[in-house]
Amino acid sequence: MKRLLFTVIALSLACGLYAQIALQNKTLCYEASYHxxxxxxxxxxxxxxxxxDGDRFTGTFNGKSIPIGHRVYAISDTLIxxxxxxxGLSRENVTYENGWYTKPNARHPQIDFSDPAKYKNINxxxxxxxxxxxxxxxxxxxxxxxxxxxxxxxxxxxxxxGQKIDIAVNLPDGDVQQLQIDYLGDDSLNEQxxxxxxxxxxxxxxxxxxxxxxxIDKSSKLPLIFSADIKIGHIELILKP
Numbered sequence: 001m002k003r004l005l006f007t008v009i010a011l012s013l014a015c016g017l018y019a020q021i022a023l024q025n026k027t028l029c030y031e032a033s034y035h036x037x038x039x040x041x042x043x044x045x046x047x048x049x050x051x052x053d054g055d056r057f058t059g060t061f062n063g064k065s066i067p068i069g070h071r072v073y074a075i076s077d078t079l080i081x082x083x084x085x086x087x088g089l090s091r092e093n094v095t096y097e098n099g100w101y102t103k104p105n106a107r108h109p110q111i112d113f114s115d116p117a118k119y120k121n122i123n124x125x126x127x128x129x130x131x132x133x134x135x136x137x138x139x140x141x142x143x144x145x146x147x148x149x150x151x152x153x154x155x156x157x158x159x160x161x162g163q164k165i166d167i168a169v170n171l172p173d174g175d176v177q178q179l180q181i182d183y184l185g186d187d188s189l190n191e192q193x194x195x196x197x198x199x200x201x202x203x204x205x206x207x208x209x210x211x212x213x214x215x216i217d218k219s220s221k222l223p224l225i226f227s228a229d230i231k232i233g234h235i236e237l238i239l240k241p
Contacts, residue, residue, distance in 0.1 A: 026050045029240045030226075032063075044073075046237070050148060055083045057092075059145030067106035074111055075138055076100045079145040081169075089153050092146050093170045098123055099138035101130055140201045140208060143169065143177055147199060150181070151214075152221050156195050161185035178202035184213075189225060193218045 027050075032043045046063035057080070064074040077099040083090040099122045100113055113119050119126040122139045150167070161184060169177040184196040194215040200207050212228045226237040 024051055024053070030237045031240050033236050033238065034234070043235075045240075048145075050145075052083075052149070055085075055090075057081050057083050057146060057149050059148070061141065061145060064109070064111075067109070070106050071103045072106050072109040073103050074101075075141060076111070076113070077138070077142040077145060079142055081146055083146075083149060089150055089165065089167060091167065091170075092149075094143075094146075094172055096172065097142045099142040100126075101134060101138050102128065136203050136208075140203055143179075143201055144199075147179075148223065151197075151216055151223060154181075154195075156183075156218075159183040178207070180207070182211075187215055189215050192224065194224065 028048050030046050030048070032046070034043045044063060044065035046061060049060045051058045059077075059079045061075070061077040063076075065072055078097065079094065080096040082093045082095060084093060100119050101121065102111055102113070102119045104110060104112070104118070116126045116128075118128060120128040120130040120135065122135060122142065146169070154165075163183045165181040165183070167179040167181070169179055171177055178201070180200050182198040184198060187194045187196040194217055196213065196215050198211050198213045200211040202208070210228050212226055214226045215224050216222065217224055222239065224239050228235050
């Protein structure tokens with residue numbers, strides 16, 4: 001169950017923006033849900049902020065689960081990147097990124113990043129016990145913040161179902177992260193016309209085992225729902241009104 005909730009929180013990073021003309025100082029909230037057989041539960045919420053100042057993109061994510069057992073699971077991510085115009089999509093040069101993971105007691109769920117014993121982050125700081133899989137998910141969740149800039153930039157009219165878009169992301173340490181976007185075609189959700197995509201990131205040179213499907217409203221380019229199948233069920237992230 002602990003791994004389930006962390007996966008839900010990590011997916012919660014994938015939150016969107018408003019229309020192309022409004023990428024400045026935007027905040028949206030998404031609700032995560034989990035399905036397995038007859039089980040259908042609300043699992044947590046995420047608050048996402050975005051800002052584009054010239055070619056400088058900043059994204060933050062703060063997500064927290066409902067109490068699970070004696071714990072609440074939370075992550076807090078920041079990504080700052082320069083978007084360089086080029087053929088097709090812009091390219092991304094990351095200037096700063098960090099992702100923090102913590103799991104406070106459910107009776108005292110305050111988030112505290114001042115005590116190294118209570119957190120772990122992707123830059124190697126903190127002493128909290130966290131698995132390598134958990135920290136991989138935190139890393140990818142931080143990288144994914146820039147996706148929503150790309151969602152606004154895609155020329156959907158020029159894409160055909162099955163077409164793949166590969167993007168190289170330059171990281172501050174000189175490493176290169178691979179992002180692959182698969183265009184699945186037109187779709188609809190709750191009577192709204194959508195573009196359907198699937199995306200996946202690499203981690204240490206290997207693509208993730210859990211690609212994520214997203215449906216984007218055609219008129220606003222706003223992600224309405226994200227979904228992924230994991231070993232123990234199906235996870236969805238749904239835009240809250």
